Amino acid sequence: MRRRTFLSGCAAAATIALPGWARAQQGAVGIDAASKTVTVGAFTPVTGPVPFYAILTRAADACFKHVNDTNALDGWKIKFVTYDDGYEPARSVAVTRRLVEEDKIFALAAPVGTAQSVAVIPYAKEVGLPMIGPIGGATALFSERLVFPLLPDYGWSAASNLDYAINGLNASRVALLWENDELGRSAKRGFDLLMQARQLQSAESIPFEVRSTDFTPHVRRIANAKAEVVILFGSNANLAAALKTADRLGLKAKWMAPFFTADPTTYKLAGKLLDGTYFSSWLMPVDADDAAIKAYRDTVAKRYPNDPIGVFGLNGWSNASLFVEGFRMLLASGKPLTRASLVDVMETMTNRAVGGAREVTFKAGDHRGARQEGIIQAQSGGGFKLVRGFEPYPAAVFDAKLS
Structure with a gap:
């Protein structure tokens, strides 16, 4: 099993001087009080079906290195240890046990x-x-006291898209194209819940397979339904293929998509057809004039110059930033530096800026971290602009029981 060990730490919010640090108990797991080092770890797919996901881990490492380099934790360093799990859950468990x-x-x-x-x-x-x-979107991740997810449920994001289509774009006929797997089904669940709450009906709701490249029948159905806005929940490649089909068939509807497609890689696939597309996103635009986002761009460019600067990497950076922010709070709390104390202080995190996320909050019994999304629009020339500020998810979906 391939091993990578990093000494590092992130989050521009953590660069302020700390009012003090908690007394470390001698022998506390993962804490070396003498060297002021905390050791954390992760599993990551260096091999297997999605080795490019290791971009997430390299961005996390860059984040930790940035914090270490800038003394953001008042002399404390983060040691980051990772092992390849090949994207296999059983190996992830074995890696965690080893860590x-x-x-x-x-x-x-x-x-x-x-x-x-x-x-x-x-x-x-x-x-x-x-x-x-944890960089994932399963319901189970929101229901355990030890787990603090930053990513939202895709149903919440789809509801944010729909809310903006109705209230921001004044659309009365909205269609949904959804990937026929858990990602798309989660999006459909949120879309349907908000439609029901608003007493509306979708213009169309059409599933597609993950590897779909021909959206001709889908777009024809959408055109026949006279949809004004099309929300697509799928991959960058799916979005690009659908936009090309819509252009070929002359569909003039506006398009919306999830946060992870608001990325320069989508422009490479879709070209100028992406101009004007809207994205509901829990992350700030990658090219935003924001200290935390700039730190991500500059540090990854320096540490991992072959990795693209995009929302994918910002995702990894932001999830690493969540640990940095939690540990910073623990140091400032005066509590013993233990795992249990970390959990306690994480549940007091309120309306924090964490990496590219905003208004992050955790409470006892409620570990929904990202509670708001903004609306981003693709701009001519390849950039992305925040066109609506961060607002809470529609309550009809956010407060509904996940299933």
């Missing part, structure tokens, strides 16, 4: 994968291991 038993980690920080993170929960509960910023 706990051999590397003595304090917490998991920005581990990669939805199914992978869910698979690790039983072992994490067994040993009392906090999971901070």
Whole structure:
């Protein structure tokens, strides 16, 4: 199993001087009081079907390095240890066990994968291991006290898209194109809930397969339904293919999509056809004039110059930032530096800016971290602009029981 070890830490919000640091208990797991080092770890797919997901981990490492380099934690350093899990849940559990038993980690920080993170929960509960910023979107991640997810449920994001289509774009006929898997089904759930709450009906709701490249029948149905706005929940490639089909068939509807497609890689696939597309996003635009976003751009460009600067990397950076912010709060709290204390202080995080996310809040019994989204629009020339500020998710969906 391939190993990578990093010494590092992130989040521009953490660069302020700390009022003091908590007294570390000698022998606390993952804490070296003498060297002021906290050790965290993650599993990541260096091999397997999605090795490019390691971009997330490299961005997290860049974040930790930035914090270490800027002394953002008042002399404390973050040691980041990762192992390849091949994107296999069973291996994720084995990696986590190794990180706990051999590397003595304090917490998991920005581990990669939805199914992978869910698979690790039983072992994490067994040993009392906090999971901070798991990069995934499963319902199970919101219901465990040890788990603090930053990513929202896709149903909430779809509801934000729909809310903007109705109230921001004044559309009365909105269609949904949804990927026929858990991602798309989650989006459909949120879309349908808000439609029901508003006593509206969708112009169309059409599933497509993950590898779909021909959207001709889908676009024809949407055109026949006279949809004014089309919300697509799928990959960058799906969005680009659908836009090309709409252009070929002369469909003039406005398009909306999820946060992870608001990325320069989508422009490479869709070209100018992406201009004007809207995205509901829990992350600020990657090219925003914001200190935390600039730190991401500059540090990744320096540390990992071959990795693209985009929303994908900002996702990894922001989930790492969540651990940094939590540990900063722990240092300032005066509590013993233990895993249990970290969980306690994480549940007091209120309306924090964390990496590219805003208004992040955790409460006892409520671990929905990102509670607001903004609306981003693709601009001519390849940029992205925040065209509506961050607003809470529609309550009819956000407060509904996840299933």
